[in-house]
Amino acid sequence: MELEYEEVRKAVFDTAETFIKRKVRPIASETDEREQFPLDNIREMGRLGLLGIPYPKEYGGLELDYATYTGFVKELAKACASTAMTVVAHTSLTCNPVNAFGTEEQKARYLQPMLSGEKIGAFALTEPGSGSDMSSMQTKAVEAEDHYVLDGSKIFVTNGNYADYYIVPAKTAPEKKLLGISVFLLEKGMEGLSTSGKKERKLGMRSSDTGELILDGVKVPKTCLIGRKNFGLDILHQTLVSARLGMAAIAVGIAEEAKQYCISYVKQRKQFDQYLYHFQSVKNMLADMEMNINAADLLLQKAARMKDNGEKYAKEASEAKLFASEVATQVTKDAIQLFGGYGYSRDLPLERFFRDAKLTEIGDGTSEIQRLIIADELIKRGSRSS
Ligand SMILES: Cc1cc2nc3c(=O)[nH]c(=O)nc-3n(C[C@H](O)[C@H](O)[C@H](O)COP(=O)(O)OP(=O)(O)OC[C@H]3O[C@@H](n4cnc5c(N)ncnc54)[C@H](O)[C@@H]3O)c2cc1C
Structure with missing residues (x-):
């Protein structure tokens, strides 16, 4: 019997959670240190169906929405942003143009083996x-x-x-x-x-x-x-816009993970006979992290929903990517500050989060380019009365 949509969605998150916990999180620091590509994990994600979340069942995908896909990327990025980036380059940047613009023959030949993880895309x-x-x-x-x-x-x-x-x-x-x-x-x-x-x-x-x-x-x-x-410009435009949702999801994931580390730390670290969370400046930092991550996540969810509804979402994708990436950089920088010397140490992953976050301001179009896109779209859409 076919599973209902919501059941499949839940199964995806359950599968992803188990896989990330067992296979991704335990090796993230080591693969970062060794600069080692997570090839086995990419293949396994394909076998588990996680590389085909938003693509048609006909080619081995799960035919779920982009909100589910970006939700998965976010969870992956919490454990290992590099793995999430590998997946976004494969899924959003490579599978997407084949699915959206390819012929039936091209989809059967190229999309299918990419969704199953047999072949890797760039x-x-x-x-x-x-x-x-x-x-x-x-x-x-x-x-x-x-x-x-x-x-x-x-x-x-x-x-x-x-x-x-x-x-x-x-x-x-x-x-x-x-x-x-x-x-x-x-x-x-x-x-x-x-x-x-x-x-x-x-x-x-x-x-x-x-x-x-x-x-x-x-x-x-x-x-x-x-x-x-x-007619490549249209293909590139659509591909980059959808990939910006993936990059925003990576940024939100990194920021959320850094924040979780901070919450645990302020409840265990004491200075001046007080836990860190008693200090007002620490509370301010945590409050800003929480508010900005939630705002970034809402922008991401809005843009993903618009894509799923078939609406134009280029401006919203740029807003989500721009805001989330700048939040990720700020949150991870603050997280290092909050951990003091330990934050700067490579024994903890805070410095990795900070290094990884910076890329989200550059890849799939820099922050400066996102600002141009947002402003141009605003001007194109006209004034309130038009
Ligand atoms: C780790 C990593 C992975 C990547 N993966 C891929 C990939 O898979 N595929 C791929 O094709 N590319 C990839 N890129 C490239 C990435 O998309 C580009 O680096 C990015 O688009 C910026 O281009 P650039 O580096 O040439 O900088 P430039 O375009 O030379 O920009 C330099 C600076 O000038 C600013 N600037 C440029 N034009 C303007 C303007 N009109 N107004 C204001 N400021 C401006 C930029 O914002 C930036 O600050 C990757 C990059 C990195 C670092």
Whole structure:
């Protein structure tokens, strides 16, 4: 008998809770220290169905809403933000464009093995000279008879060294700038496609992998074009907007975890013959943490609900991502302060939370870019009377 929607949702959270407790949390500090990619855990999440939460059952997904997906990412990030980031790059940035814009053949061939965790996905947009400004993209795709030839390079590719499939945008009509971009799915092993072997050494998110792609005359069959030629901008826009919910969920998860550590600590640490929670400045810090995390979570839930309802949610996704990431950075910084010298020590995970939180202000569009998007959307939507 088929389980009801709510039962499946509950089963997902129960499964995730057990998995995170047994497999993710115990190794988070060690994999961070060793900068070790959590490959086994990614495969197991696929087997458990956790990589297919918002995708169709037809391709092995669970067909649940984005609120459930972001709820799962949040729980994962509490234990290990790097693992959550790996999942968001795979699920939001790679599976999403295939599901939303791919043909039935592409979904059967690529989406299915990614949802089951057999194959790992990566999204390769950023280039050495093109970050916030994707119109300066240099990677080109030249059309031939039954294929395209891609040349260029991509950097900061999350999962880059472990991925089997890459979403790769390239210019098919460079003179049209943003309106001349197409999106391709490249498979590991295609001739001319390689990783540079460089593994980015990062401040935080150290057990997530960040690599570089080299495209040297890669012959890509036309069947690997996602959506229509020169209509890549829309695909990239939709993909990045949905990924911002994932990044916001990571930020809320990190902040919530740091706050929990603080609550326990102020009830056990005494100075001047008093527990820390008796000091007014400590109470202020805790109150600000609680209020800001709740506000960030509400923005995230609102944006996820709008996506689930099929409404436009680009502004709300940017609001959630921007606010949650800045809250995560502030909360984790304050948490270190609250723990004093112990907070600065690598024996405790507070410093990892702080390092990991900073990435959420940069990945999937920096805070400055989110502010531009919010303001532009506001202006586009017009005044109160219009
Ligand atoms: C750990 C990690 C993982 C990543 N994973 C991926 C991935 O999987 N796939 C991928 O494609 N990319 C990935 N990125 C790249 C990331 O998306 C970019 O770093 C980010 O978009 C910023 O681009 P940039 O680094 O080139 O900075 P730039 O665009 O050069 O920006 C530099 C500074 O200028 C500011 N700035 C730029 N333009 C404006 C403007 N118009 N107004 C105001 N300020 C502006 C920026 O906010 C920033 O502060 C990752 C990055 C990191 C660090």
